[in-house]
Amino acid sequence: MDPLQTLVSWIKDSGSIVFFGGAGTSTESGIPDFRSAAGLYQTQHNSPYPPEVMLSRSFFMSSPDIFFDFYRSKMIHPEAKPNGAHQLLAQLERDGKLKAVITQNIDGLHQLAGSRRVLELHGSIHRNHCMDCSRYYGLDQVLASEAGVPRCTECGGIIKPDVVLYEEELDHDVLVESVAAIAAADLLIIGGTSLTVQPAASLITYFRGRHTVLLNGDPTPYDHQADLIITDRIGAVMGKIQELL
Numbered sequence: 001m002d003p004l005q006t007l008v009s010w011i012k013d014s015g016s017i018v019f020f021g022g023a024g025t026s027t028e029s030g031i032p033d034f035r036s037a038a039g040l041y042q043t044q045h046n047s048p049y050p051p052e053v054m055l056s057r058s059f060f061m062s063s064p065d066i067f068f069d070f071y072r073s074k075m076i077h078p079e080a081k082p083n084g085a086h087q088l089l090a091q092l093e094r095d096g097k098l099k100a101v102i103t104q105n106i107d108g109l110h111q112l113a114g115s116r117r118v119l120e121l122h123g124s125i126h127r128n129h130c131m132d133c134s135r136y137y138g139l140d141q142v143l144a145s146e147a148g149v150p151r152c153t154e155c156g157g158i159i160k161p162d163v164v165l166y167e168e169e170l171d172h173d174v175l176v177e178s179v180a181a182i183a184a185a186d187l188l189i190i191g192g193t194s195l196t197v198q199p200a201a202s203l204i205t206y207f208r209g210r211h212t213v214l215l216n217g218d219p220t221p222y223d224h225q226a227d228l229i230i231t232d233r234i235g236a237v238m239g240k241i242q243e244l245l
Helices: 003-013 055-062 066-076 084-094 109-113 139-144 172-182 201-205 234-244
Strands: 017-020 098-103 119-121 122-128 159-163 187-191 211-215 228-231
Touching: 003 187, 003 211, 003 228, 003 234, 017 084, 017 201, 055 066, 066 139, 066 211, 084 109, 098 172, 119 172, 139 159, 159 187, 172 201, 172 228, 211 234
Parallel strands: 017 098, 017 187, 098 119, 187 211, 211 228
Antiparallel strands: 122 159
């Protein structure tokens, strides 16, 4: 059977789907991934520091001005719109089939497409808090400070994005909820992720359901565990699946 038809039949038969996604889910929305040839870690930027260093907790604390220059120019894409992958997942949730989206992305495109249960392993650019008084700020406040470090209007403290930086731990409650969702699923769809970032990637080992589907352009360390592998662009694939359902 054609791979797309196989996936369509599994979706139709499923009552509890979980999607686990990474940066590749949003590349067709114009947001670069991290590790591909055209990814964030390979592109030129105006800093002598590698992205892995600038996106660390210690660098944020020591050089917040450089961090925010890089963060605004490379990590925030307010013009991005959901693609076929985001749209299909939102539709499957409305249909009662999809129980959770577990994402490593921080862009908020799943919510923009209409998904409601989105477990964000690495946080979100849309949530920001003052490090001193904990006052909440949306993305607009960070973007409004076109240069320099965004400061709290109440106490003057640094506004930190609620994104998980290197050297920081993932949110325990989000991890627990993600494990529970994957363990209860009968169909696990993995898309747009190299499955190399830990501990996020290891979450898929909790799946005990019927079928695992892997949608990714390049091989991953977990290919041998997949029942179906599709290497075409995930947004285009998901768009076709939505037409077939």
